[in-house]
Amino acid sequence: MPRTRLLYLYPSDLSDELIDAILASKVPYFDLSLQHVSKAHLRRMRRWGDGERFLKRIADIRSREADATFRSNFIVGYPGETEDDHDQLLSFVREASLDWCGFFEYSPEEGTYAVNLPDQVPAGLMHERIAELRELQDAITASKRDELIDAVVEVLVDEPGVGRSHREAPQIDGIIxxxxxxxxxxxxxxxxxxxxxxxxxxxxxxxxxxxxxxxxHAG
Structure with missing residues (x-):
């Protein structure tokens, strides 16, 4: 199997052994399910971690492999998200400089833990926050893609005229x-x-x- 890509990795499961295995696969692509970075807000979401811990892990991986590529997804407007939480996420996106990020507005679903939580975020405010994050990330992604001009890379040809290097996951990232x-x-x-x-x-x-x-092959 010439290329194996792991997707949607929980940061709490990202051990040194798993990092070594991903780097050894020759596809140094880390799709991390972070969801947010504010420690207080992550606890509201009943999730592990915080921005500082995530940044340290990302820096450690980059120190091992300069060509490591990172993707993550974040939920915007989960109940209780404050302006400070949002500012922390903006700062993280700016500092982490991930290659790819997806931002999704929280959507209440009947029968879920969050649907009856207090401090629901108004839709208009969610729209503003997600637009701000997307504008920031679009500039980061464009800059990273510009840095690859004149680089020599190996691609897998998916269809006539379309290929991907280790930096592009199928269907969710850009193409070559x-x-x-x-x-x-x-x-x-x-x-x-x-x-x-x-x-x-x-x-x-x-x-x-x-x-x-x-x-x-993705897993």
């Missing part, structure tokens, strides 16, 4: 546009010529030996 002559399911070495928002444009491909059989 590659020459259409490259065979689907093959690996190729390409040079990044341009960045267009979350997507990259590659040229000068050399097909590598062996086929991936079209698979980027």
């Amino acid at each position: 546009r590659v020459p259409t002559a490259l065979a689907v399911g093959s690996f190729a070495t390409v040079r990044i010529a341009d960045a267009q928002g979350p997507d990259l444009v590659a040229e000068g491909a050399d097909a590598n030996d062996g086929s991936a059989q079209g698979a980027d």
